[in-house]
Amino acid sequence: MAKAKLKVILLRATPDPDEIVALGARLCYAQADVESLRERVEAKDQAAFVERVMERGHLSVTEHASFTFAVEGVSRALLAQLTRHRIASFSVQSQRYVSMADGFDYVVPPSISALGEDAEAEFARQMDQMHAWYCQWQEKLGGAGESANQDARFVLPNAAATRLLVTMNARELLHFFELRCCNRAQWEIREMAWQMLACCREAAPALFAHAGPACVSGPCPEGKNTCGKASEVREKCKNL
Numbered sequence: 204m205a206k207a208k209l210k211v212i213l214l215r216a217t218p219d220p221d222e223i224v225a226l227g228a229r230l231c232y233a234q235a236d237v238e239s240l241r242e243r244v245e246a247k248d249q250a251a252f253v254e255r256v257m258e259r260g261h262l263s264v265t266e267h268a269s270f271t272f273a274v275e276g277v278s279r280a281l282l283a284q285l286t287r288h289r290i291a292s293f294s295v296q297s298q299r300y301v302s303m304a305d306g307f308d309y310v311v312p313p314s315i316s317a318l319g320e321d322a323e324a325e326f327a328r329q330m331d332q333m334h335a336w337y338c339q340w341q342e343k344l345g346g347a348g349e350s351a352n353q354d355a356r357f358v359l360p361n362a363a364a365t366r367l368l369v370t371m372n373a374r375e376l377l378h379f380f381e382l383r384c385c386n387r388a389q390w391e392i393r394e395m396a397w398q399m400l401a402c403c404r405e406a407a408p409a410l411f412a413h414a415g416p417a418c419v420s421g422p423c424p425e426g427k428n429t430c431g432k433a434s435e436v437r438e439k440c441k442n443l
């Protein structure tokens with residue numbers, strides 16, 4: 204049993220994501236056939252096409268590029284939030300097929316760590332206690348195996364760490380970053396979203412040039428709930 208650490212890896216992306224989106228954009232507005240369009244798009248700087256089409260709100264072309272991430276060291280609390288995003292595909296480590304009898308890693312909220320070593324140690328003891336309850340139920344329900352695991356897991360905490368794959372297309376990612384990179388989003392999913400955005404920026408600089416929370420490309424939509432840190436957030440986004 205150990206404190207989990209967030210890890211985000213961009214496993215796969217559509218090859219040349221900016222280029223395929225630029226091709227889609229050109230195709231909509233040109234008479235030329237695909238081969239000649241392709242030559243033209245390959246030869247030119249795609250950023251301008253991508254920028255123009257996105258400015259016009261013609262976002263369906265961004266759906267041609269998709270991105271698959273591996274994420275580890277995140278809590279089941281994060282999982283519940285992430286899977287609310289419906290235009291995404293997920294594979295998540297199962298608590299039914301995978302026994303936690305040997306223990307589970309867990310995410311410690313920074314607010315608890317900030318209280319000091321004693322608080323972290325108390326949190327760790329509570330995790331151990333839950334693990335002991337899990338093992339007791341697993342034993343009573345017939346020992347490690349699908350049917351015992353699936354019910355013993357009811358005493359596991361939201362802090363229990365999990366690992367997953369998530370695939371989203373660029374349109375969904377732009378939406379996801381708008382919501383989840385925002386300071387109003389919960390800290391854990393926000394941290395993950397920023398790491399995902401950094402990966403996307405590298406893989407597709409044009410597509411994700413203006414990605415980030417809403418305040419990066421316009422006024423903050425949060426009204427009286429605004430964090431009031433739009434310029435700080437814009438700076439963070441610029442230097443990502």
Ligand SMILES: Cc1cc2nc3c(=O)[nH]c(=O)nc-3n(C[C@H](O)[C@H](O)[C@H](O)COP(=O)(O)OP(=O)(O)OC[C@H]3O[C@@H](n4cnc5c(N)ncnc54)[C@H](O)[C@@H]3O)c2cc1C
Binds near residue numbers: 289383387389
């Ligand atoms: C700060 C914050 C606080 C939140 N608090 C809560 C909370 O207290 N309780 C709670 O339940 N949830 C909460 N959520 C989750 C939120 O309500 C959404 O479920 C989640 O952010 C997914 O966003 P989405 O539905 O826009 O996008 P996605 O599911 O990612 O879909 C993307 C877009 O596709 C379109 N779309 C997808 N499915 C449909 C559909 N069936 N019909 C029409 N259009 C569709 C919509 O335009 C949608 O915006 C919170 C989210 C944030 C960021």
